[in-house]
Amino acid sequence: MRALRRFFMRLLNVMTMCRSDERLREEMESHLMALTEENIRAGMTPHEARRHARLKFGAVEAVREHYHAEEGLPFVEIFLLDVRYAFRVLRKSPAFTVVAILTLMLGIGANVVVFGVLNAILLHPLEVKEPQSLFQIRHKPWMTGRLLTMSYPAFEDFRRRNATFSAMAGIYGYSHAKLSWQNTVISISGDEVTGDYFDLLGVQPQVGRFFHAADEHGPNSVPYVVLSDALWRSAFHADPGVVGAIVDLNKHPFTVVGVASAQFHGTERFEWPDYWMPMVNEQQVEGWDSLHNRASITVTVIGRLKPSVTPEQATDNLNAIAAELVKEYPETDNGQPLRLIHPGLIGDEGDVIRGFLWSVTALALLVLAAACANLSSLFAARTADRSRELALRVALGSSRWRLVRQLLTEAVLVSLMGGAAGLGSAYLLLGALNRWHPLVESHLVASMDARVYLAGLTFTFVSVLLCGLVPARQAWQSSPLQSLKNAPTEAMHLGRFALRDLLLGAQIAICTLLVTSSLVAVRGMVRALHVPLGFQPPGAMLVDMDLSQSEPSDGLVLEKQKAIIDAARSIPGVAAVGIVSRTPFTGGMHGIPVFRPGTTDFKLNKAALAPYVFQMSPGYLEAARTRLLSGRDVSWQDNPRTPYVAVVNQTFAQKMWGDSPAIGQHFIVSGQLTEVVGVVEDGKYHDLEEAPQPVVYQPYSQGDLGEAVFVVRSQRAPNEMAALERALSGVEPNVPIKVQSWLDSLDGELLPSRAATAALGAIGLLAAMLAVTGIFGMVTYSVSKRMKELGIRVALGARNVDIMSAAVGRPIFLLCVGSALGLLAGIFASRLLGQIVYQANPRDPVVVGGAVLTMALLGITASAIPARRALAVDPSKLMREE
Amino acid sequence: MKQKRDVQQGTLALMVLKTLDVLGSLHGYGIARRIEQISGDLFSLNQGTLYPVLLRLEQEGAIASEWGPSENNRRARLYQLTRAGRKLLESEKCDWEQTAAIIAHFFEVKAEDLA
Numbered sequence: 001m002r003a004l005r006r007f008f009m010r011l012l013n014v015m016t017m018c019r020s021d022e023r024l025r026e027e028m029e030s031h032l033m034a035l036t037e038e039n040i041r042a043g044m045t046p047h048e049a050r051r052h053a054r055l056k057f058g059a060v061e062a063v064r065e066h067y068h069a070e071e072g073l074p075f076v077e078i079f080l081l082d083v084r085y086a087f088r089v090l091r092k093s094p095a096f097t098v099v100a101i102l103t104l105m106l107g108i109g110a111n112v113v114v115f116g117v118l119n120a121i122l123l124h125p126l127e128v129k130e131p132q133s134l135f136q137i138r139h140k141p142w143m144t145g146r147l148l149t150m151s152y153p154a155f156e157d158f159r160r161r162n163a164t165f166s167a168m169a170g171i172y173g174y175s176h177a178k179l180s181w182q183n184t185v186i187s188i189s190g191d192e193v194t195g196d197y198f199d200l201l202g203v204q205p206q207v208g209r210f211f212h213a214a215d216e217h218g219p220n221s222v223p224y225v226v227l228s229d230a231l232w233r234s235a236f237h238a239d240p241g242v243v244g245a246i247v248d249l250n251k252h253p254f255t256v257v258g259v260a261s262a263q264f265h266g267t268e269r270f271e272w273p274d275y276w277m278p279m280v281n282e283q284q285v286e287g288w289d290s291l292h293n294r295a296s297i298t299v300t301v302i303g304r305l306k307p308s309v310t311p312e313q314a315t316d317n318l319n320a321i322a323a324e325l326v327k328e329y330p331e332t333d334n335g336q337p338l339r340l341i342h343p344g345l346i347g348d349e350g351d352v353i354r355g356f357l358w359s360v361t362a363l364a365l366l367v368l369a370a371a372c373a374n375l376s377s378l379f380a381a382r383t384a385d386r387s388r389e390l391a392l393r394v395a396l397g398s399s400r401w402r403l404v405r406q407l408l409t410e411a412v413l414v415s416l417m418g419g420a421a422g423l424g425s426a427y428l429l430l431g432a433l434n435r436w437h438p439l440v441e442s443h444l445v446a447s448m449d450a451r452v453y454l455a456g457l458t459f460t461f462v463s464v465l466l467c468g469l470v471p472a473r474q475a476w477q478s479s480p481l482q483s484l485k486n487a488p489t490e491a492m493h494l495g496r497f498a499l500r501d502l503l504l505g506a507q508i509a510i511c512t513l514l515v516t517s518s519l520v521a522v523r524g525m526v527r528a529l530h531v532p533l534g535f536q537p538p539g540a541m542l543v544d545m546d547l548s549q550s551e552p553s554d555g556l557v558l559e560k561q562k563a564i565i566d567a568a569r570s571i572p573g574v575a576a577v578g579i580v581s582r583t584p585f586t587g588g589m590h591g592i593p594v595f596r597p598g599t600t601d602f603k604l605n606k607a608a609l610a611p612y613v614f615q616m617s618p619g620y621l622e623a624a625r626t627r628l629l630s631g632r633d634v635s636w637q638d639n640p641r642t643p644y645v646a647v648v649n650q651t652f653a654q655k656m657w658g659d660s661p662a663i664g665q666h667f668i669v670s671g672q673l674t675e676v677v678g679v680v681e682d683g684k685y686h687d688l689e690e691a692p693q694p695v696v697y698q699p700y701s702q703g704d705l706g707e708a709v710f711v712v713r714s715q716r717a718p719n720e721m722a723a724l725e726r727a728l729s730g731v732e733p734n735v736p737i738k739v740q741s742w743l744d745s746l747d748g749e750l751l752p753s754r755a756a757t758a759a760l761g762a763i764g765l766l767a768a769m770l771a772v773t774g775i776f777g778m779v780t781y782s783v784s785k786r787m788k789e790l791g792i793r794v795a796l797g798a799r800n801v802d803i804m805s806a807a808v809g810r811p812i813f814l815l816c817v818g819s820a821l822g823l824l825a826g827i828f829a830s831r832l833l834g835q836i837v838y839q840a841n842p843r844d845p846v847v848v849g850g851a852v853l854t855m856a857l858l859g860i861t862a863s864a865i866p867a868r869r870a871l872a873v874d875p876s877k878l879m880r881e882e
Numbered sequence: 883m884k885q886k887r888d889v890q891q892g893t894l895a896l897m898v899l900k901t902l903d904v905l906g907s908l909h910g911y912g913i914a915r916r917i918e919q920i921s922g923d924l925f926s927l928n929q930g931t932l933y934p935v936l937l938r939l940e941q942e943g944a945i946a947s948e949w950g951p952s953e954n955n956r957r958a959r960l961y962q963l964t965r966a967g968r969k970l971l972e973s974e975k976c977d978w979e980q981t982a983a984i985i986a987h988f989f990e991v992k993a994e995d996l997a
Contacts, residue, residue, distance in 0.1 A: 002942040002943065002944070002966075002970070003942075005941070005942060005943055006938070006941040006942045009941040010941065023959065024933060026957070026959075027909075027910055027933065027958075027959050028930065028933070030909070030911065030952070030956055030957070030958055031910050031911045031914070031929065031930075033956075034911040034952075035911065035929070056928075056929055057928065057929045057930045058928030058929065058930040058931060059928075059930070060930065062930075063928075063930035063931065063933060063934070066931070066934045067933055067934045067937060069934075070934040070937050070938050070941075071937060
């Protein structure tokens, strides 16, 4: 209490700069006078009395200093003094200050941005209760494609028989519906979930209630729908009264029971469903249900572990159940091992995303390290320049600790300004990132929360330590005697090299490593982007127009679709029109088993192949520009009454029949003996990185008329979307139409690759900039230090070559050594990178050559200006100056 | 000749408090004189060192000061014990006596007492 009171009094004195000098002086005077009088009374002469009084009183200056120290807070005062002095020093060399702040701004800004994204994607927990005990059950792929799902009956079996999960819920994430409410129809997509989904996740609605397991009594018994916050705001004007209202989903009435909270969006980070509806009502919305079909594998399963159960125990338990199921259902269940993963990042894609983000984080930290090495050598150079001043101060009685504090204050000041600038620029950059269209669609918000600010602060302090300690050590070790003699000594030597040289070497090595990595990544990405897709999105438009919901019978749907194709084809400029069940890169694809002719046992493990199966109309291949290599396209004459036919791709033909011609061969798919009538080129179907996949195209008129997308190729594609929409709504006025260019719709698929390329490219660029400033700073400094020496050399008849080698020899040597080390490290590090960036090959001569060339160019650029200064040395002028 | 002793750390403040407690309002010179008088000139006091101590006590709220006339009618800064100061003195005195008693006890103890 007393100490606190005293502290505040002192603080107040510091703040108000209030000094009671006058009072102390007066008190001391009267004290001395009283002492003197007493001495005179004791019989001394006045002179002697005054002398004795002063002796008795003690050193007036010491008392005064002591008094001031008690009065204020000396620590704070000295600190403020240091700060003021540091500001003055920094203002005296604006170039250094600006370069230092910019360097740190780049380093810290890059790290904050990367951390912000990392924070948003990985570190931010899902908006559910206790996310750490929540797991997704991953079915190892038993067919091609990245299968995360199992059949509904299997899910029921696992739920009932397991002893390790407190609850399990199933999700079907590809639900689409037309929502009609008060005369408006909108197309929405959401999740179909089992009854205990919300209870398992432990989330609460913001309005109304959720549905529960107790509501379920068999198929179509729970006509309830839960709205997402976004849908509630956009379609229902955030009206709380909507709870209890009846809306139509695909013409079936559903009661709105509640609205999820604004943060809740299921268990996938990149998915924001518009609604949640009970899976038992699947049939009403989808037109089919998979509740009793063990072959229809559509359900993603999540579960919450019981408190004391480890994931390993749960996995063993699940696999034991899977083994039981194989015995009971040998036709459909194959007992593939299961494992548990954390939900959120599209199953195993999470590993890739995580790996990529952590490597970018590591690279960004390296950028910061390079920036700090850069600054550190700049600071060291400045300190060496000031060694005389420092020596003088030590000689005059300043403590070394005081000098170190002074230098550290400067470093802290620069770092804080750099950190503030970095945070500011990161804030702007993240803001821009959040407004960037493809990210807006994925609802990914990398915002500046407390954690990001904290990270920024940490980066700043780490950089303070890294760049402040070298000059501090220099000051600590400086010997006044040495420095005051005329020889300006290098402050620190490690072997033949100054510490500055080592710092520059390290910096160049780090920069080369970064440049190499980003070259590897960018080149890999460019290659990946130029992989033949097997179709050509430019010039094509996609029309989403779902007729199956508005027409009662399949025959009518087919007629309508033909009419639409004809209408579209009659639009001027349209070259080709076709229907396909779904376009490539739209996710959720999995293989359908096919069998060789003569197979009688249709168990899954007897399947010959599991290709992706598409349904298409005549003209699709032309509209998509997928080349037909041999045979014919499908035709409208292929219908359920004629023999079943299919077009296959090269991989399918190759895998089924080797080199013998595929046309005329047969295979069994969906129980139908099918003849191959055509072979088309290979392409990419699920994602860019997949290995060549077998694919079967069935005629749309022989298929089950499920989903349908119209592909329209036109010479005037981008400008014709409105015309297309008008023409088609003339044919079918009551169906919502969505037209978009094929390229736009692929944005989502290409986004990760593009973002990764951009990120790595940016980091490479930053590294290059740091290398330039580092080399430039170093060479400029050494040239300016050695002007006199160079002048003497010129005067003694040195040639230009000698001058050059004296001026820039060491930096160039460091550049070579650093680059070589960095390149080696880059080649090893890129092997890691190669697992994340597809098609990355660090031994690629283009990459190695590119990195060498880049570093050489950077070195030449950075040393050109100081080298010219060295060459332009005028000895006579220099001699006169000194 | 008597060896003069330096003031022990912290005891000067206690002496100031006790002096003000006994004599009421007093100026710096007076306090210094009293302390020397009471300690029987046993230790040397650089009288100037009193002032930082006075400032410290005043900041802690143990004493208050104001300008007033001294005995010979000069302007002087007069110091006075506050209520908080009196309380502080009490507790410090207690502590001091306790410490002294314990130390004294240690010195008195003989080997046979511990048997």
